[in-house]
Amino acid sequence: MANKYEMIAARVTGVEQVTPLIKRFTLVRQDGELLPGFTGGSHIIVQMKNADGRQHSNAYSLMSDPQATASYQIGVRLEEQSKGGSAFMHEQVEVGTELMISTPNNLFAIDQSARKHVLIAGGIGITPFLAQLYELHQDGADYELHYAFRSPEHGAFQEEISTGVHGAHSRFYIDSLGQSLNLAALLADLQSDAHVYVCGPKPLIDAVISTAKQLGVADQRVHWEQFAAAPATGGAFTVVLAKSGTELKVEEGMSILQAIEKANAAQIECLCREGVCGTCETRILEGEAEHFDQYLSDEEKVAQQTMMLCVSRARSDRLVLDL
Numbered sequence: 001m002a003n004k005y006e007m008i009a010a011r012v013t014g015v016e017q018v019t020p021l022i023k024r025f026t027l028v029r030q031d032g033e034l035l036p037g038f039t040g041g042s043h044i045i046v047q048m049k050n051a052d053g054r055q056h057s058n059a060y061s062l063m064s065d066p067q068a069t070a071s072y073q074i075g076v077r078l079e080e081q082s083k084g085g086s087a088f089m090h091e092q093v094e095v096g097t098e099l100m101i102s103t104p105n106n107l108f109a110i111d112q113s114a115r116k117h118v119l120i121a122g123g124i125g126i127t128p129f130l131a132q133l134y135e136l137h138q139d140g141a142d143y144e145l146h147y148a149f150r151s152p153e154h155g156a157f158q159e160e161i162s163t164g165v166h167g168a169h170s171r172f173y174i175d176s177l178g179q180s181l182n183l184a185a186l187l188a189d190l191q192s193d194a195h196v197y198v199c200g201p202k203p204l205i206d207a208v209i210s211t212a213k214q215l216g217v218a219d220q221r222v223h224w225e226q227f228a229a230a231p232a233t234g235g236a237f238t239v240v241l242a243k244s245g246t247e248l249k250v251e252e253g254m255s256i257l258q259a260i261e262k263a264n265a266a267q268i269e270c271l272c273r274e275g276v277c278g279t280c281e282t283r284i285l286e287g288e289a290e291h292f293d294q295y296l297s298d299e300e301k302v303a304q305q306t307m308m309l310c311v312s313r314a315r316s317d318r319l320v321l322d323l
């Protein structure tokens with residue numbers, strides 16, 4: 001359960017308003033060296049510090065060409081219910097701002113065993129696909145992109161995609177123009193050796209997963225990614241920290257991490273706070289977790305050996321943790 005990330009001192013060299021809600025940031029290393037290589041679908045964690053010293057960290061997909069590592073690009077949507085990270089990026093970060101960023105990790109990689117790749121993006125969910133499009137094109141792969149967004153002004157990067165080499169592989173669905181993505185028709189036509197990838201709002205991800213299931217598409221052919229802490233849903237439960245014997249009540253709407261921090265009951269390393277980085281992974285000694293993270297594989301979730309304290313909760317009334 002060691003931290004898989006190293007932190008890099010970076011500087012912002014470009015900020016571009018792409019849509020009314022999305023900005024593109026270009027980042028380089030402060031020491032002038034190349035950044036680490038990555039594969040399409042990778043993300044980094046960006047750490048930010050407010051003037052009042054409060055720290056935020058968010059995961060963002062890398063959207064630049066994986067072969068060009070002099071700089072990274074990320075796209076950040078200003079979230080209405082921002083925990084602070086996206087508002088910080090939009091309001092405080094400008095050319096010259098220095099930030100700590102993590103080395104990349106990929107939880108949404110292209111499956112090399114697939115013969116065809118069907119990419120489905122909703123809104124800001126386009127960002128991991130931009131890096132994947134470079135990779136798929138360079139590999140000479142068979143791919144298609146289906147990109148849905150709410151109105152022409154919100155179609156981030158649409159022009160870049162449609163006028164470049166991916167234009168012939170891409171279709172756009174603009175809600176305000178009455179163009180909707182017919183998932184049932186799209187997935188019904190899926191070749192048996194094709195894989196589906198979806199990124200965007202939760203309803204879109206849920207719809208792709210359930211439509212694929214109804215059509216008998218095997219789970220391992222459906223890949224998805226969503227960055228945002230899952231809402232801490234479900235009733236209250238008790239957590240026991242085995243090493244100290246401390247018992248804590250985790251109230252409805254609260255994460256285990258919040259309960260531990262509120263009681264100052266243990267020091268937990270946590271980088272992203274949204275179930276992506278794996279740094280808060282903790283061993284379960286008794287009870288069952290309800291997993292809401294992106295980090296563990298389906299098999300690991302079923303095994304109930306470890307859990308992410310920042311987003312996951314209990315399925316049982318009581319959880320005993322190796323803390």
Ligand code: FES
Nearest residue numbers: 273277278280310
């Ligand atoms: S802090 Fe990143 S997974 Fe929990």
